[in-house]
Amino acid sequence: xxxxxxxxxxxxxxxxxxxxxxxxxxxxxxxxxxxxxxxxxxxxxxxxxxxxxxxxxxxxxxxxxxxxxxxxxxxxxxxxxxxxxxxxxxxxxxxxxx
Numbered sequence: 396x397x398x399x400x401x402x403x404x405x406x407x408x409x410x411x412x413x414x415x416x417x418x419x420x421x422x423x424x425x426x427x428x429x430x431x432x433x434x435x436x437x438x439x440x441x442x443x444x445x446x447x448x449x450x451x452x453x454x455x456x457x458x459x460x461x462x463x464x465x466x467x468x469x470x471x472x473x474x475x476x477x478x479x480x481x482x483x484x485x486x487x488x489x490x491x492x493x
Contacts, residue, residue, distance in 0.1 A: 399428045 404424045408415045415423065469482040478485035 399424050399431065 401420050401424050404420050404427060405415070407427075408420070408423075473479040473482065473484065476484050
């Protein structure tokens, strides 16, 4: 028998706004109990001398730094645009809001 009751699973499903049948509640109670057991096992394995981490591998920033480089003028960028207004691309309105 599952340590998680069918009523507890039904309560969590209600909080998540998920409708479950009686068969699904019974099946999920066992599956969720296994998941909770697996998480407990990981908690037992964790040693006090291992610092908590958000990722198992070291992370480093792989983006390049921003550098000012020569680029198009507004007039050159808008030269092939179908429509432009006030140095910006003009596009059709999709919302009726102001």
